[in-house]
Amino acid sequence: MTALVNSRPTNVWQRIGLLFAMEWGTQKRNILAVTGTLCVVALAIAILISVSINRPISVEGLSGYIFGFSSLFLMTTMVYTYIAIQRQINHSKTIAYTIIPASVGEKYVVLLLSFLFPFIWTIVLLAMAILFLGILLPSTWTALYELWMNLFFIEHIVSVEEAEWATKIVSSLRFYFILYNIVGAFCSIAMALWCCINVRGTTQSILAHIGLNAVLGIFSSVVVLPAMVARLSYIEYSNSINEREVMDVIFSPEIWSYQLITLGLAAILFYILSYFSLKKRQLR
Numbered sequence: 001m002t003a004l005v006n007s008r009p010t011n012v013w014q015r016i017g018l019l020f021a022m023e024w025g026t027q028k029r030n031i032l033a034v035t036g037t038l039c040v041v042a043l044a045i046a047i048l049i050s051v052s053i054n055r056p057i058s059v060e061g062l063s064g065y066i067f068g069f070s071s072l073f074l075m076t077t078m079v080y081t082y083i084a085i086q087r088q089i090n091h092s093k094t095i096a097y098t099i100i101p102a103s104v105g106e107k108y109v110v111l112l113l114s115f116l117f118p119f120i121w122t123i124v125l126l127a128m129a130i131l132f133l134g135i136l137l138p139s140t141w142t143a144l145y146e147l148w149m150n151l152f153f154i155e156h157i158v159s160v161e162e163a164e165w166a167t168k169i170v171s172s173l174r175f176y177f178i179l180y181n182i183v184g185a186f187c188s189i190a191m192a193l194w195c196c197i198n199v200r201g202t203t204q205s206i207l208a209h210i211g212l213n214a215v216l217g218i219f220s221s222v223v224v225l226p227a228m229v230a231r232l233s234y235i236e237y238s239n240s241i242n243e244r245e246v247m248d249v250i251f252s253p254e255i256w257s258y259q260l261i262t263l264g265l266a267a268i269l270f271y272i273l274s275y276f277s278l279k280k281r282q283l284r
Contacts, residue, residue: 012103012106015101015102015103015106016102016106016109016110018102019100019102019106019107019110020110020113022100023110023114027084030080030084031080034076034077034080035121035125038072038073038076038125039125039128041072042069042125042128042129042132043132045069045129046129046132046133046136046137047136049065049133049136049137050133050136050137053137056137056139056142056143057133057137057139057140057143058143059143059146059147061143062140062143062144062147063147065129065133066126066130066147069125069126069129070122070126073121073122073125073126073129074118074119074122077117077118077121077122077125078118078192079202079206080118081114081115081117081118082192082196082202082205082206083202084114085111085114085115085196086196086200086201086202086205089111089196089197089278089281090196090197090200090201104275104278104279105275107278108274108275108278111193111196111197111278112189112193112271115189115192115193116189119185130144176256179260180256180259180260180263183260183263183264183267184263186267187216187263187264187266187267187270188209188213189267190266190267190268190269190270190271190274191209191212191213191216191266191270192209193270193271193274194270194273194274194277195208195209195212197274197277197278197281198277216262216263216266219262220259220262220263220266221259223258223259223262224255224256224258224259
């Protein structure tokens with residue numbers, strides 16, 4: 001904070017950069033410690049897998065490895081981010097944070113980007129975990145290629161005569177899956193930011209975030225039901241309904257767009273609420 005107080009007047013981007021420099025100065029030792037610990041865990045498990053497996057690793061085995069480590073890394077980095085931001089905003093000495101010579105908007109941007117950091121952190125750690133396993137077990141690279149190429153592979157699901165129709169369904173699913181994860185991540189970050197600012201205590205804040213995610217997940221899924229039922233009822237009324245028409249409705253991008261719209265609106269709402277909550281904290 002000394003650097004911010006003693007520095008000459010700066011523009012908005014320089015002040016944001018100084019805020020990040022201050023954050024890195026106070027957190028770098030802990031960040032490096034967490035990173036080192038997770039890398040050691042990844043290396044130890046990679047060694048254990050390479051020793052215990054006497055055959056090439058399967059696509060299923062690699063999928064489980066990737067899913068397990070991505071979940072571990074993301075959960076660990078998110079919890080650490082929660083703790084760091086909670087101590088910064090809701091600590092008994094929060095007054096130190098409010099007097100930092102930066103606007104509410106600048107502090108808000110830094111907090112927002114702080115919640116994006118765990119996702120980047122997780123990708124880097126996951127790449128290192130795969131690298132460790134690939135060095136110790138070279139068949140990992142073949143399995144990784146097959147996993148990438150066979151993602152959403154449909155040959156074992158549908159017959160040959162339905163391949164064109166199924167390809168269209170899977171293409172829609174792939175696009176929706178990517179879009180859902182992007183919108184869902186930004187919505188989750190918005191709720192995490194709101195919880196960190198408004199709920200005191202790391203445990204309470206995390207539980208509040210989990211609760212909000214669960215409620216919004218259920219609500220956004222329920223939202224699509226009326227549209228889905230209405231579409232199916234119309235098809236059934238118009239002509240005799242068949243399995244393909246049912247699948248077309250279930251996987252229709254138009255139907256599931258209601259869920260994305262709900263998540264998007266919730267994200268915008270929580271981003272706005274978070275900003276005004278931080279502004280209120282600044283004015284206390």
